[in-house]
Amino acid sequence: MKQATAADLRTLAQDHPVFAVKEIVDKHIESKGAAIPILQEIQNVFGYISPELLRRAGEFSGIPVNELYSIVTFYAQFRMEPTGEHLIQVCHGTACHLAGAERITESIQFETKAGPGKTSDDGMFTMEKVACLGCCSLAPVLTIDEETYGKLSPEKVRKIIKDVRRKNPEHSASKGDNESA
Amino acid sequence: MHDKQYRVKVGLATCGIAGGAAKVYQILKDRLQESGIEVERTGCIGMCYNEPLVEVIEADGQSYLYGNLEPEDSLHIVDEHIEKGKPVRNLLVLGRSAETDDQTFLEKQRRILLKNCGHIDPEEIQSYIDADGYKGLRRALEQMTPESVIEEIKQSGLRGRGGAGFPTHLKWGLTRQADGAQKYIVCNADEGDPGAFMDRSVLEGDTHSVLEGMLIAGYAIGASIGYVYIRAEYPLAIRRLKIAIKQAEGKGLLGKNILGSNFSFELFIREGAGAFVCGEETALLMSIEGKRGMPRFRPPFPAQKGLFGCPTSINNVETFANVPRILHLGASAYNQLGTEESKGTKVFALAGKIRRGGLIEIPMGTTINEIVFDIGGGISTGKPFKAIQTGGPSGGCIPAELGDTPVDYESLKKIGAIMGSGGLLVMDEETCMVDVARYFLSFTREESCGKCTFCRAGTHQMLKILERITQGEGREEDVDLLIELAEKIKAGSLCGLGQTAPNPVLTTIKYFRNEYDAHVKEKYCPAKKCKALITYEIDPEACTGCTLCARNCPVDAISGMKKEAHVIDQSICISCGLCINSCKFDAVTVSSKPKQLV
Ligand SMILES: Cc1cc2nc3c(=O)[nH]c(=O)nc-3n(C[C@H](O)[C@H](O)[C@H](O)COP(=O)(O)O)c2cc1C
Ligand code: FES
Numbered sequence: 001m002k003q004a005t006a007a008d009l010r011t012l013a014q015d016h017p018v019f020a021v022k023e024i025v026d027k028h029i030e031s032k033g034a035a036i037p038i039l040q041e042i043q044n045v046f047g048y049i050s051p052e053l054l055r056r057a058g059e060f061s062g063i064p065v066n067e068l069y070s071i072v073t074f075y076a077q078f079r080m081e082p083t084g085e086h087l088i089q090v091c092h093g094t095a096c097h098l099a100g101a102e103r104i105t106e107s108i109q110f111e112t113k114a115g116p117g118k119t120s121d122d123g124m125f126t127m128e129k130v131a132c133l134g135c136c137s138l139a140p141v142l143t144i145d146e147e148t149y150g151k152l153s154p155e156k157v158r159k160i161i162k163d164v165r166r167k168n169p170e171h172s173a174s175k176g177d178n179e180s181a
Numbered sequence: 182m183h184d185k186q187y188r189v190k191v192g193l194a195t196c197g198i199a200g201g202a203a204k205v206y207q208i209l210k211d212r213l214q215e216s217g218i219e220v221e222r223t224g225c226i227g228m229c230y231n232e233p234l235v236e237v238i239e240a241d242g243q244s245y246l247y248g249n250l251e252p253e254d255s256l257h258i259v260d261e262h263i264e265k266g267k268p269v270r271n272l273l274v275l276g277r278s279a280e281t282d283d284q285t286f287l288e289k290q291r292r293i294l295l296k297n298c299g300h301i302d303p304e305e306i307q308s309y310i311d312a313d314g315y316k317g318l319r320r321a322l323e324q325m326t327p328e329s330v331i332e333e334i335k336q337s338g339l340r341g342r343g344g345a346g347f348p349t350h351l352k353w354g355l356t357r358q359a360d361g362a363q364k365y366i367v368c369n370a371d372e373g374d375p376g377a378f379m380d381r382s383v384l385e386g387d388t389h390s391v392l393e394g395m396l397i398a399g400y401a402i403g404a405s406i407g408y409v410y411i412r413a414e415y416p417l418a419i420r421r422l423k424i425a426i427k428q429a430e431g432k433g434l435l436g437k438n439i440l441g442s443n444f445s446f447e448l449f450i451r452e453g454a455g456a457f458v459c460g461e462e463t464a465l466l467m468s469i470e471g472k473r474g475m476p477r478f479r480p481p482f483p484a485q486k487g488l489f490g491c492p493t494s495i496n497n498v499e500t501f502a503n504v505p506r507i508l509h510l511g512a513s514a515y516n517q518l519g520t521e522e523s524k525g526t527k528v529f530a531l532a533g534k535i536r537r538g539g540l541i542e543i544p545m546g547t548t549i550n551e552i553v554f555d556i557g558g559g560i561s562t563g564k565p566f567k568a569i570q571t572g573g574p575s576g577g578c579i580p581a582e583l584g585d586t587p588v589d590y591e592s593l594k595k596i597g598a599i600m601g602s603g604g605l606l607v608m609d610e611e612t613c614m615v616d617v618a619r620y621f622l623s624f625t626r627e628e629s630c631g632k633c634t635f636c637r638a639g640t641h642q643m644l645k646i647l648e649r650i651t652q653g654e655g656r657e658e659d660v661d662l663l664i665e666l667a668e669k670i671k672a673g674s675l676c677g678l679g680q681t682a683p684n685p686v687l688t689t690i691k692y693f694r695n696e697y698d699a700h701v702k703e704k705y706c707p708a709k710k711c712k713a714l715i716t717y718e719i720d721p722e723a724c725t726g727c728t729l730c731a732r733n734c735p736v737d738a739i740s741g742m743k744k745e746a747h748v749i750d751q752s753i754c755i756s757c758g759l760c761i762n763s764c765k766f767d768a769v770t771v772s773s774k775p776k777q778l779v
Contacts, residue, residue, distance in 0.1 A: 032489060033471030036454055040413070074473040074630075075454035077413055094376030094573065094606050095532040097620050106757045110735040131457070131624070132375035133414060135196045136530055136604075137229030137538035146416065148199035154733070154762050 025060040083126035093132030099139035107154035188238040194225035200232025224386020226299025229539035245276035298386030306428035309389040317508030330401040336512035338524030343497030355484035359492035364404040367495040370411035373460035374573030377604030380498035384418040388425040394501030457628035476676035519545035523589035533607035550584035572601025575681030577688030613710035614693040619647040621685035636679030639670035655701035712756040721746035723768035730760035
């Protein structure tokens with residue numbers, strides 16, 4: 001039996017979210033300790049885990065929903081709300097802290113209007129603080145949608161955010177757009 | 182194979198990619214397509230401070246390492262070096278005629294564990310096999326009994342690299358002797374220390390060495406199933422592990438009857454879900470079982486009752502990666518390195534205020550000063566060296582005065598620190614030690630699983646005290662209170678998280694008491710870091726009125742006319758420091774005057 005890839009599941013999830021959850025559960029349920037891999041894949045496919053998805057996962061897997069819920073709340077990775085279009089993860093590991101992660105966070109907030117753990121009003125950016133991204137020699141570090149940027153300064157942050165915005169012209173921002181590149 | 186005049190390799194580990202290596206790789210690939218030179222992919226060579234890195238190897242084996250490349254530099258290297266045979270000297274960091282002093286970065290290192298990192302292609306099993314890969318496994322399966330493998334590990338003196346330094350052969354022996362038909366091997370790749378990346382680099386750069394180590398361990402203890410528990414923040418390492426598993430299966434190195442023996446082994450990957458406490462072995466096992474990762478009381482130890490109730494040996498990534506080297510080199514060669522009690526080498530992730538930050542490997546017993554100055558090239562900011570921190574949130578700060586301390590398990594313990602898993606942060610005069618303690622406590626408070634009251638409430642209490650000290654509201658008795666709480670948390674916690682959480686506070690109090698006193702008594706932050714205790718001002722002489730700072734200020738605290746000196750309104754200023762960063766004329770100054778006194 002061929003296993004559905006994450007891309008297949010994402011397509012399926014658009015029209016038939018319940019079927020997608022069923023597929024995900026079936027894919028993992030045979031292995032021991034399946035609960036976390038199931039939840040990870042649901043998050044990967046849907047972007048977050050809504051109460052409805054959690055209920056379905058419980059129904060198909062036979063794992064009590066309150067058990068699933070306790071897992072989701074225990075692990076920092078799980079999200080119960082959707083993120084904005086772009087997920088910014090700012091490293092607050094030790095090396096990045098020493099190199100001024102706080103300042104980077106502030107400048108991201110300034111540029112995107114998304115505070116730590118929050119999504120900007122235009123739905124474009126969500127900012128999360130995370131522990132070490134494993135590139136400590138390049139501190140301070142952040143990732144946007146899994147792309148890593150190092151040796152940051154507030155200026156560099158501004159440029160990065162501007163580049164991301166430029167790639168999404170329909171969401172053109174109010175600030176900074178009139179500055180010439 | 183066709184004869185190639187040049188070989189070109191690009192370091193494509195996460196750090197390299199973050200430094201821009203993927204772009205360089207693509208440009209080189211496009212440019213060299215017609216010449217028939219295949220651009221090779223490799224892991225982290227350790228010089229993270231020089232990323233992106235490109236190595237050009239000439240037909241006679243002479244290697245040239247180029248670093249800090251901009252995309253267009255890579256084209257220049259092709260034009261000059263590959264087409265005309267003239268190395269581009271000003272871009273070289275290593276190799277004949279390089280103008281830098283980077284050679285000293287490598288001279289005091291002994292790269293045994295990292296010998297393949299940055300040299301082989303981690304996504305090609307053959308590349309590993311060509312570098313003596315899987316010879317250790319072959320030796321074990323063809324010439325040794327499981328007991329003699331354990332004996333060899335004992336002779337090597339290998340101790341666990343996950344932090345505590347527990348002798349590996351003991352753990353394996355206990356698991357082997359434990360009753361149970363099903364046994365497990367677990368690789369701890371959770372790498373939770375926020376400031377460490379050794380395990381990531383090894384997994385990304387020399388993936389098969391970890392697999393081989395796990396296989397040998399499986400053979401030694403009689404386990405047929407292994408799990409790698411890896412943090413989800415390492416997508417590249419996860420991808421390479423998956424590739425490695427597939428390729429090893431394809432070569433008969435994983436699966437049934439490995440290398441024709443009657444040893445069979447299966448390997449699974451489990452991704453962590455972002456909980457530091459899951460690096461603790463009993464919590465990790467709970468997490469693989471699909472539960473909340475809560476540590477449990479030991480005994481029984483995992484060796485007796487581990488994963489799914491079965492005997493389990495859980496070891497760190499680096500511990501496993503050492504195993505093939507030991508079996509291949511022989512224990513007697515391996516234990517020549519290091520000190521009496523700490524054998525072999527240790528990999529460190531060198532970061533912080535250091536000129537040459539990266540991945541280093543030293544024989545145990547190398548001193549702190551040798552690491553900071555000879556290998557690391559000294560402090561990046563040019564300010565005096567103040568301290569190092571090892572062991573992350575469980576570890577301690579070691580002051581510069583103790584720089585002659587050899588790095589081995591016992592010596593570090595003696596001075597109140599620990600070896601830890603390999604994070605090594607360098608701090609300079611501008612680092613506030615109270616802030617460092619506060620930082621670690623905020624981390625452990627956040628990550629405490631909440632099971633033990635002392636850990637949960639105690640770390641919260643300690644954090645509150647540290648916060649008020651850094652805010653200039655510390656009280657006379659606060660430092661004593663911290664020490665008292667620290668002792669209670671140590672005694673009243675079940676797992677290592679709580680037992681070690683106070684260490685960063687205790688060591689900073691021990692070695693930097695004067696900084697605590699300055700904060701508490703004089704409301705003064707000597708490092709000028711604590712926001713409430715510093716003031717930003719604009720020097721009217723130096724300010725040109727360019728307005729850049731005013732435009733950058735997130736709270737509009739800066740005012741002034743164009744071409745006239747600007748001023749900061751202290752009642753609005755939040756001390757974020759964006760102005761000092763944006764000023765091109767060094768007109769913004771910071772002084773350690775508490776804000777309310779201005
Ligand atoms: C809170 C806490 C976090 C830990 N995190 C890790 C980790 O990220 N990686 C690791 O290898 N060991 C970690 N350990 C140590 C493990 O519990 C265990 O000792 C280690 O994996 C054993 O491997 P070794 O014998 O090869 O060192 C942690 C321990 C504690 C108490
Ligand atoms: S501390 Fe930020 S990448 Fe490690």
